[in-house]
């Protein structure tokens with residue numbers, strides 16, 4: 001996926017320190033007013049149909065719209081939603097960031113990364129044009145209530161007298177999450193519909209900072225308004241894992257430790273840090289992809305058959321796997337950094353333009369033993 005992955009599965013990820021509420025790929029969130037609790041796909045489709053006829057609107061504000069994630073993943077995913085007719089009839093998308101940009105400049109930037117994801121689709125360019133016409137930009141600081149009041153005014157102009165539902169997608173570094181949530185909830189939240197916030201990882205560096213972030217968010221939002229995203233759960237391959245496991249007569253009986261001795265989850269990128277050195281040096285590869293994406297896949301891979309494919313049931317099975325894992329020891333972990341590749345003239349990790357000296361691991365291998373019971 002990533003966000004195009006959001007197109008198919010919005011992932012609600014209430015994670016807490018002991019993984020009690022670990023992640024589950026779920027059905028898409030409600031697009032209507034009312035309780036935002038998880039719903040089935042059929043219910044979602046009914047609601048999506050309803051939302052096309054009724055008098056409500058959804059305003060999606062991509063905060064950090066000038067950034068990498070917004071360009072590469074979020075706008076293309078929103079376009080895919082639009083293309084698949086999954087957005088409500090009345091919707092508006094606003095980009096928000098400090099960079100100065102006009103609506104036309106945002107559209108131009110976004111247009112470079114939009115694709116029709118599935119081959120041989122018709123009317124792709126017309127659809128892109130229609131989509132871009134619904135995209136606007138507002139420049140502002142992340143900690144300015146005044147700038148969010150200005151945004152609110154613009155949103156209202158588009159929403160008119162309809163019930164307004166508002167979604168803020170935080171595509172920004174985590175150190176400014178709380179500033180934005182504070183300003184958005186005080187100055188730009190919906191007065192007659194729902195207001196929700198999508199939070200990108202990392203959700204803190206460790207259990208303590210993750211809990212602190214949640215406490216901070218809850219000063220302004222209730223848990224049901226917060227949607228934490230693990231984009232890996234929306235990848236087709238990961239989504240298909242459950243089907244492969246539980247609906248395939250060949251695999252289902254063989255998927256057990258009786259027949260499988262060793263499983264390796266390999267995440268490998270064929271490019272370097274590409275300017276992300278500063279970020280990597282702060283977090284390291286274990287925090288970046290192992291404790292979230294790969295742990296999720298591990299849990300999906302190893303869990304027992306859930307009683308249904310409902311989010312809660314899958315989550316419960318995943319939690320059982322995580323609870324039965326032996327705590328890792330340092331000797332189970334090998335950490336390294338890659339050096340330059342002379343043949344392909346690729347730079348080593350520590351040659352990243354934002355890194356002078358680095359000790360942080362960007363390669364890691366972790367060995368996980370058999371379950372405790």
Ligand SMILES: NC(=O)C1=CN([C@@H]2O[C@H](COP(=O)(O)OP(=O)(O)OC[C@H]3O[C@@H](n4cnc5c(N)ncnc54)[C@H](OP(=O)(O)O)[C@@H]3O)[C@@H](O)[C@H]2O)C=CC1
Nearest residue numbers: 064066067068069070097098099171172173174200201202
């Ligand atoms: N890129 C990816 O593939 C993925 C990213 N993420 C997470 O998503 C979020 C956004 O990622 P990404 O787009 O790559 O991040 P960027 O570094 O590109 O930041 C997004 C925008 O935030 C603003 N910004 C950046 N640094 C600061 C700062 N120190 N203070 C204030 N504003 C700042 C900039 O906008 P402006 O200057 O215009 O205000 C920038 O365009 C991060 O939390 C990241 O960890 C998660 C998964 C994958």
Ligand SMILES: O=C1O[C@H](COP(=O)(O)O)[C@@H](O)[C@H](O)[C@H]1O
Nearest residue numbers: 001002201231269276288289293
């Ligand atoms: O979350 C992250 O994922 C990307 C890889 O995701 P993909 O969808 O582009 O395959 C990874 O490059 C990045 O370091 C990490 O933060």
